[in-house]
Amino acid sequence: AALLPFYETFAVLGSLAAFVYFSFIKDKSNRAWRLLGYVIVIAAWWLFAEEGKQTFGLIFSLLLITLGTGLLAFFSYGAQSLWTVFLLVWTISGFSDISFAGERMPWLIVHPLLPMILLTGTLLNDWWEKFTRQRVWLVGLVAIFSVLMLHNTTNLCFYEDGANPAEQLVYVQSSTDVTQVVRQITSMSKRLNGNLEMKITCEDYCSWPFAWYLRDFKNVGYPKYTANQSEGSIEKNPIIISGVEMAAPGHDERVAQLLAADYVAQRYKLRVWWAPDPNVILDDTLSGQVQKxxxxxxxxxxxxxxxxxDMIIYVRKDVAYLYWGNAR
Structure with a gap:
């Protein structure tokens, strides 16, 4: 489990090792031409970083990428398997495409990371075949270790830390507060009506994931409140779920003002994420960096x-005891 945060790093470092091994170590012919291909690719990335906002810079960078990968593929073919050459080209082009497109969303890491994983696997397979020819017992040992790691990782990511954004396989996740709130609302509805027909207002800002979690409730509305919400325009249902929407100035204050007299408010986290601040590490001492x-x-x-x-759960005062039980 401790190694899980390295899952991207392993693929990146492994693919870099594969480039060096397959291009310069395993086969020593035409190494100068392959090196030239890499130099051209690196120059293209540098040019894009400097001039990428200009149309000429972008087009010229793409031409250099094509030339560099073409040289690499041409002078690697025959010395390496077609599969290896394909992965080398795919890794460079996949990384370049996402970079040039300016896409930085975390789920898009799959596209450049997939060929890196396969390339790293090809490198490990090449080394493995050389190392295990006289050590067949290692196959069984690695198989057992892999099963244990898979079990441990699955347990960590889906059961223990499935909603923990500090886990790198989890980027943005609904908070555990959401399921807690749903349990309390469910209990409240059953105590109030004996069923799941209690009226609930879930503001549009919070419609996901509550549209799923409240799918069995019969009377759920999803309006959108504004900073100009008029008096009497909010239906006074037992539960009102409102989003803390900083992008809509005045929204939070107006909703709180309209509901203050009749409702008890409790703030929760709806979605949580962790965007690591590298400066916290870089600005620390060496011992502090290691410790963190x-x-x-x-x-x-x-x-x-x-x-x-965040979200705010407004519970109507006359039935608030049913939501918090003995806590209120």
């Missing part, structure tokens, strides 16, 4: 704060 990294990799303690999108 160790605490994260071993115990998932993030070195910078979690971000969140």
């Amino acid at each position: 990294l160790w605490r994260y990799f071993m115990y998932r303690e993030p070195w910078s704060g979690l971000g969140s999108y």
Whole structure:
């Protein structure tokens, strides 16, 4: 489990090792031409970083990428398997395409990472075949270790830390507050009506994931409130779920003003995420850096704060005791 945060790093470092091994170590012919191909690709990335906003810079960078990968493929073919050449080209082009497109969303990492994973696997397979010819027993040992790692990773990511954004396989996740709120609303509805027909207002800002979690409730509305919401325009249902929407100035204050007299408010986290601040690590002392990294990799303690999108649960005062039970 401690190694899980390295899953991207392993693929990146492994693919870099594969480039060096397949291009310069395994086969020593035409190494100068392959090196030229890499130099051209690196020059293209540098040019894009400097001039990428200009149309000429973008087009010229793409032409250089095509030329560099073409040289690499041409002078690698025959010395390496077609599969290896394909992965080398795919890795460069996949990384370049996403970079040039300016896409930085975390789920798009799959596109450049997939060929890196396959290329790293090809490298490990090449080494493995050489190393295990006289050590067949290692196959069984690695198989057992892999099963244990798979079991441990599955348990960590889907059961223990499935909603923990400090886990790198989780980027943005609905907070555990959501399921807690749903349990309390469910209990409240059954105590109030004996069924799931209690009227609930869930503001549009919070419609996901509540549209799923409240799917069995019969009377759920999803309006959108504004900073100009008029008096009497909000239906006074037992439960009102409202988003803390900083992008809509005045919204939060107006909703709170309209509901203050009749409702009890409780703030929760709807979605949470962790965007690591590299400066916290870079600006620390060496011992502090080591300690922070160790605490994260071993115990998932993030070195910078979690971000969140919050919600407020408004519970009508005359039935608030049913929501909090004996706590209120």
